[in-house]
Amino acid sequence: MAHSQPLTPEALAELRERYRAERERRVRPDGTRQYLRAEAEFGSYADDPHAGPAAEREPVRDSVDVAVVGGGFGGILAGARLRQQGVERVRVVEKGGDFGGTWYWNRYPGIHCDVESHVYLPMLDETGYVPEWKYAPGEEIRRHAVRIAEKSDLYADALFSTAVTSLTWDETAQVWIVTTDRGDEFRATYVVTATGTLSELKLPGIPGIEKFRGRTFHTSRWDYAYTGGTANGGLTGLADQRVGVVGTGATGVQVVPMLAEDAGHLYVFQRTPSSVDVRANRRTTAGDVGADHHGWARERRDNFLRIVSGESVDEDLVADRWTSSAALLEKLLPSFSRRGGDPAAFEAAYEIADAAKMNELRARVDEIVTDPDTAARLKPWYRYACKRPTFSDLYLQTFNRDNVTLVDTADTHGIERMTEHGVVVGDTEYALDCLIFATGFSVGVSGIHSGRLPVRGRGGILLRDAWAARGPRTLHGFTSNGFPNLIQLGGVQSAGSVNYTHVLDEHAVHAAALVAAAQAESAVVEPSREAEDAWLAALAVNAPDHEWFHAECTPGYYNAEGRGRPNRPTAYPHGAAAFHALLERWREESLAEILRPRTSARA
Incomplete structure (x- = not known):
């Protein structure tokens, strides 16, 4: 420092x-x-200015393998990674008129990403695309979201201008019943929620x-x-x-x-x-970012993630103000790599x-x-x-x-x-x-957590109620006991980064692997309570105490407008790079532990 x-x-x-x-x-x-x-x-503030009134259609009554809630980068990446695993019927339900999420809604003058495009835009290796700017304008980002969706054939079953209104587990049929504000009621064997952290203005x-x-x-x-x-x-x-x-x-x-x-x-x-x-935004060429071989984008984004996660690298490939100030992110993105000693x-x-x-x-x-x-x-x-x-x-x-x-x-x-x-x-x-x-969004508040999208698991228990007393209970932030075949993408009990699309892509890879493994075994994905307890205990080991730091900060969304941040383990304390490595090892060694026969409940 x-x-x-x-x-x-x-x-x-x-x-x-x-x-x-x-x-x-x-x-x-x-x-x-x-x-x-x-x-x-003020309902009019949330109207869609891009798609206009939703076109009339008949309510959907059918079955799919996976329902993905949300068509931003999280939902798109989940769909793309599911396709790579061979999953056939994938339906994305999105309240906007097209894919893009944050980049669909936000089209204000001057909009750009503030993380370098070549690490922010996901699946560059897979699509063969090289961004034109170091920090891409919003329309370039939105078009890339569409590019991934098209390449992954996600439009075929997608429902746009449609909001999911409830998710209910049917224990007898071992499927989720999905309802929407357009009168749809369809079945999905698995549900992946990708409702985002910037969805409620x-x-x-x-x-x-x-x-x-x-x-x-x-x-x-x-x-x-x-x-x-x-x-x-x-x-x-x-x-x-x-x-x-x-x-x-x-x-x-x-x-x-x-x-x-x-x-x-x-x-x-x-x-x-x-x-x-x-x-220092500028136009870039493929030569500027080393885009001369397959895998260049993954190498670059992994390099960026390691730096902002507090890990050492031989070379800073991005070399911007995020990476030069990375050590000061420790109070937001905790990592033991930055700490140590007295x-x-x-x-x-x-x-x-x-x-x-x-x-x-x-x-x-x-x-x-x-x-x-x-x-x-x-x-x-x-x-x-x-x-x-x-x-x-x-x-x-x-x-x-x-x-x-x-x-x-x-x-x-x-x-x-x-x-x-x-x-x-x-x-x-x-x-x-x-x-x-220009007052932003309720960061980290999705319909699932706010109760606007009720999720009812086994026995009709609401997810919100199940977490009300002692906070969220998950394994790795993705799955919860009592809510079979429900996989949540997001920042709860996992690990975050300033490059959130990288986090979402790693989450999408993990979610797709869970679904593929369960399909192969005709199984249900659900952790035991013991697995949840073990993960909560892992988060608590030497969890950093940052409550005092944020209590002294000026009011903002990081500290609930001056109220502080709860001093309970909410993120993996070793940083995002280490968390992603942990998930990869777990998939290789322990994934079968959360699969159970479709007809039995897991205590």
């Missing part, structure tokens, strides 16, 4: 106090309740939001009919408009520069500034490296933003892992434009209220023609 210059104990003490004071300015007593679920409160619960007479929309439902233009810009409809943006996270950092180019005047309402590092010495070195990095990012604001007052409000006063890092070579520069105003809302805990004509912050009403919510 190198740092550019020594930091004295006095300087660190001052920094800690500044962080504490800035946190207190932003903590709200309502925590996560400050947000509304758009589907529940959220809105700030601003008093008077319903009174505003101007146009409003969420960035994941961009209204190009109003703004004009495309994701590449040219928003001519905003030429004489007073536009406001709420939210300055990863989405806001990308969309704000594009809006500033075309809006008559842009108001950026900021509660907490993001840390904004160098992006814990106090580790934390002291970690804090110094953290302070040096954040000082570097704050200095970058001063170097770019010409107005000192604006620069002061754009500086991130918290530790590196408190908020998702962002990267841009355009965002900070935007605040040097005459038609852009930064409105800091920290002391008022956000916008106080809305009127017919605009928004109120403190003593000022900002007149607006349009207000855009």
Whole structure:
């Protein structure tokens, strides 16, 4: 953990106090309740602007081998890997009008991935595709999702503009009954849920939001009919408009520069500034990324994963700001590889490296933003892992434009209220023609976990109820006792990474292997309670205590808006690279342990 210059104990003490004071300015007593679920409160915000009204069709009444819930990268990869295992009837059910998930819904101006395309886009080796940019635009990513789905023949049985409304295990028939909001009721021997971590959009619960007479929309439902233009810009409809943006996270950092180019005047309402590092996006060639042999993409993404998981490599193939700051991700992506020795010495070195990095990012604001007052409000006063890092070579520069105003809302805990004509912050009403919510999603909240998609296992027990008392119970995060042939993809009790598509692909490989093994043996996939207990115990061994760290962070989705993170084992503590290796060994040595005859229950 190198740092550019020594930091004295006095300087660190001052920094800690500044962080504490800035946190207190932003903590709200309502925590996560400050947000509304758009589907529940304002249904129109969740409408599909890309597909329009769903075409009429007859309800489906049939049987498939596997039902995959969700058509984002998780569902697409599950389907593709199932196909590779020879599974024939695979049906993906997706509430959007096509495959793509996050990249189907999010088409706002300026959208790109913030992990290098050549490691972010999955199955590059299998499709023979080489991304055109180091950080691909959203449309290139969406088209790649479609490319995988087409290559894997997933369109044939897919149901689009359709939401699964219930999953019920039929013990007699040993199948899942799947119902949807289109009147479908079909049977699936296996169910793979890939409902994602960014599927439920959220809105700030601003008093008077319903009174505003101007146009409003969420960035994941961009209204190009109003703004004009495309994701590449040219928003001519905003030429004489007073536009406001709420939210300055990863989405806001990308969309704000594009809006500033075309809006008559842009108001950026900021509660907490993001840390904004160098992006250095550029066009790339196959030669730039070593795409001259089969397996190049896997080598590159494995290299990236090892680095951000805290493991050593001979060469950094990606060489960007994620990999150069990888050691500071330890509080988000725990790994024993980063720790060791005296814990106090580790934390002291970690804090110094953290302070040096954040000082570097704050200095970058001063170097770019010409107005000192604006620069002061754009500086991130918290530790590196408190908020998702962002990267841009355009965002900070935007605040040097005459038609852009930064409105800091920290002391008022956000916008106080809305009127017919605009928004109120403190003593000022900002007149607006349009207000855009770049407020993101309820991260990690899927319909299964929220209860909106009821899952009933053996004996009619709801999965949500089964986990209510003591938290999730799984084997490796995928399967649970009492819920046969149900395989969940996601981050519960597994291991995460900043490159989430890599995690999803490894999960898809694992899910497909479970299904293939069960089909070969005419068996049911279900772990015993003892297997669940053993996995929970493995997660708890030397599990890192990061509760204190996130309790000191500025409010955000990492710490439940300042409420902290539960200090219970929720992830594999050795990191994602080690977790994927563990799964591979387990499939070779122990997979048969969770297969049982189709007619018996497992206690």
